[in-house]
Amino acid sequence: MAERVFMKGTEAIAEAAVRAGCRFFAGYPITPQNEIPEYMARRLPEVGGTFVQGESEVASVNMLYGAASTGIRAMSSSSSCGISLYSEGVSYCASARIPMVYVNVQRGGPGIGAIQPAQQDYMQATKASGNGGFRMIVLAPDSVQECVDMVYEAYDLAERDQNPVLVLTDGVMGTMMEPVVLPPMKSDEELAECRAKFMPRAIVGHPLGQQAYCRPGSVGDGQEQANIEAAALYETWDKDIRVEEFMMDDAEIVFAAYGISARISRAVVRELRAQGVKAGMIRPITISPFPYDTFRNLDFDRIKGIIDVEMSIPAQMRWDIDFAVQGRCPIKEVLRSGGQLLTNDQVMKGAQEFIKEVL
Amino acid sequence: MAEEKKVYSRTKGIIEGAVSGFCPGCMHSTVHKIIGEAAEELGALDKLVRVEGVGCCGLGQFYVTCDETIAAHGRAGAVATGIKRSSPDSLVYTYQGDGDLAAIGLAETLSAANRGENFTVIFVNNGIYGMTGGQMAPTTLVGMKATTAPKGRDPQEHGYPMHMSEIINQLTAPYYIERVSCDTPQHVIKARNAIKKAFKYQMEGRGYSIVEIVTSCPTNWGLDTLKSLDFLREKMFEEYPLGVFRDKGAEEK
Amino acid sequence: MARIEITTEACKSCSYCVISCPKKCLEIGSDVNSKGYLYAVSARPEDCIGCAMCAQICPESAIEVWR
CATH class of the missing domain: 3.40.50.970 (Thiamin diphosphate (ThDP)-binding fold, Pyr/PP domains)
Structure with missing residues (x-):
């Protein structure tokens, strides 16, 4: 039971x-x-x-x-x-x-x-x-x-x-x-x-x-x-590829994050939505095999940019995202590492800077 | 005239018709043979599991008939722990050389012995790395030349030979520790009996046994097969005396 | 009468059997096997007592014994 x-x-x-x-x-x-x-x-x-x-x-x-x-x-x-x-x-x-x-x-x-x-x-x-x-x-x-x-x-x-x-x-x-x-x-x-x-x-x-x-x-x-x-x-x-697409239907700003970073990013996506920003998130659940097609098949006419959120400096999952996106939209990194935790505020701040640049 | 009886048959523990990959005069093949014979005499060939070390012992995978896994270099003690704890009815032995057991696998060797794991260690000590071409081992004799000690083992630089049976004999848990050789028919019989005893103890659940077999390496010692026997007896036995270090089974009787 | 059989293809010419035979029945012969080893032969089979010392010492399990 x-x-x-x-x-x-x-x-x-x-x-x-x-x-x-x-x-x-x-x-x-x-x-x-x-x-x-x-x-x-x-x-x-x-x-x-x-x-x-x-x-x-x-x-x-x-x-x-x-x-x-x-x-x-x-x-x-x-x-x-x-x-x-x-x-x-x-x-x-x-x-x-x-x-x-x-x-x-x-x-x-x-x-x-x-x-x-x-x-x-x-x-x-x-x-x-x-x-x-x-x-x-x-x-x-x-x-x-x-x-x-x-x-x-x-x-x-x-x-x-x-x-x-x-x-x-x-x-x-x-x-x-x-x-x-x-x-x-x-x-x-x-x-x-x-x-x-x-x-x-x-x-x-x-x-x-x-x-x-x-x-x-x-x-x-x-x-x-x-x-x-x-x-x-x-x-x-x-x-076997598994991926969560969160609020992605009309998303213009796409967070890419896995594991704990995805939890933080999901909260930030909700906050941005409340502010009227069309944000969404792609969360690879299997990071191997990686959901390349999810990124490859994004509507790049609609999408203004991707924010890669990781607790790693330098970024690592970014390599797989780059491999799929092939420069078709700007990518920003929001990172911490060495045991320092990402916070909602930091991710939000990074997102807002990026939004100013791309929207 | 009495009917003729077969008094010595090739063991079923090695593949029928197979010729070992070992060099002429190498006692690895002798040890493989007597392991098969010991298990066969105990009626346990179908329970036998070999955890193979890395080095010349790797040639055994093409020679033995029992279930077999190959451990990473030095890790046989850990792999055997995983197997025996998960399959207690199997008769598990590790087969390791001196580089595998006494250098890279020292932690795994001593820790398994210290836990008193219920498996058998077959340790073949010829004082040199064979497969890789005669490099110095922890058991290389003082003054003995090796490709990585071209002037011979120098205690000032390399320290002294390690005596694994004696070291393991410092631990409380091991049940049976014996050092044997295979240089004469009598010693071969003694070595087989030692392995058989270790297997029997394992089947009775008594815990850790190690049988160290001091052997020659004609190829990397640079001696012909018969001269290597002389060196074995004169030099190796002096450094590594044969005998029983511990036999809790005999003490209990 | 005791006798031995040598699997000549498995013999590697180490001579351990030759020096171990108490009756000195064995010798390294003059023929080679397919691997190029001069293999051991029973030179004086009539002296064999079937003690199996040769078979015990043989690393390659190349000798079987009847008595």
Whole structure:
């Protein structure tokens, strides 16, 4: 049964994973996601699962690789500089086509950066989460509810594609409390069914002649063949693109933002509408695959300009927007980074300056 | 005349008809063989899971018949933790060389040992990086030449050889620690028995075991196969004495 | 009578079996296999006692033994 509760983002993420059937979690302490491993350490034993505190992020992601290769639902989470250390294991899972799910609760960067929220891992998440040029679906929630729904769904996507899935959230959503509807607990039967599909590939021991290999690399033309198959998978992801178009029907000023920046931008769009400005917002919900066509097919005769709102300096999602817009309208950036939060006032001020220039 | 009986068969733990990719005289292939034999004797080949390290051990993927995953360099201890915790009925072993286990994977190795993870570590120590071409390992002997220590290992610059079994023996959790070799038929039998014992302990849920096998590397030592045996016995055994460091199973009896 | 069978294609000429045979039955022969290795042969099969020491030491699992 679905139930409505008041929960902190990180804990809601952990509970959603458990309800989706996560029975193994490995993680290493790093702010601002510590409540996820802490919650899992308490919660997993209640459902017959296993929690391991890894000796590092490197170890944790490789434990996840091992656990996921047995066909059970597993998860790990970290934050920014910790996620950098995940690149080894994520790349291995992508190469060996192991369905792994992980969460990045972003903080300021680069380097050790800042423990406060940021959106500075966009490029890493969407373009190169490890060596080798693999891709993965990256879900970018903008509320605790979406964090829950996306973590719950991530397992289905990962298992469908036999590929890693990342939920990219940030320290704001991770640490704030909101009312959420929790999804139902997956039954043992449902989970057994999911696992049964993977069993021929599961690294658990098989009778002679039915050996399962997990190969994150290959000799001869094997690796190229694996890459061709992976590329064919990525081509099928157009159907998975998700994007929110908020008040876009007659919009002349378009905010482009994902995650926490989208929440702030949505409020500013409403304020501008109240002032008579035809503002709207495009919020990529999947940032990989990116909704290029939504930007590409905008009515540029009507649209006066795009305001890219990100908690990253320099801007990162701007690259994807530029790629789609190709200079057909002016683009302004409103940015903060290094753990400094955007405010409604700052976004509004930036918007008003831009409006003066373009309207 | 009594009927003829087959007294030694090739193990089903290695692929029928396959020739290993290892160099002549390399004991990696011996170790692969005795792992297969040990698991076969325990009737556990269909439960066997190999977590392969990176280096020459990577050649094993074309040679063994059990389920297998390849860990990133050094991470076998972490990957095996994930597998064993998620699939407790599997018979899980890591197969790692000295560079993998004692250099890049030191944290994963010691942390898994310290947690007393219920899997078996097969550690092949030949004092050199083999696959990449004879670079210095943490276990390279003092004075021994390596491509990255062309004048030989100098303690002033490189420190001293690391004794992994002794280091792991400082931890409380490990259940069974033994160092063996494969230079004589008797030692091969002893090594197989050690691996079998470690597997048996794992099947009984007793926790972490490591079997360190001190071996030669004729190719990167620059010695022919028989001279490499002499070096193994004279130099390697001196630095890495064979024997049981800990056997909680025997103590409990 | 005891006997051994050598899979000559798997032999890499390491000589470990030659030095391990207590009866000195084995030798490295003068023929090469397809990989170019001079492979081990049972030179004095009549002396074989089927102790399997050669098979135990053989890294390549190239020797099987009957007794």
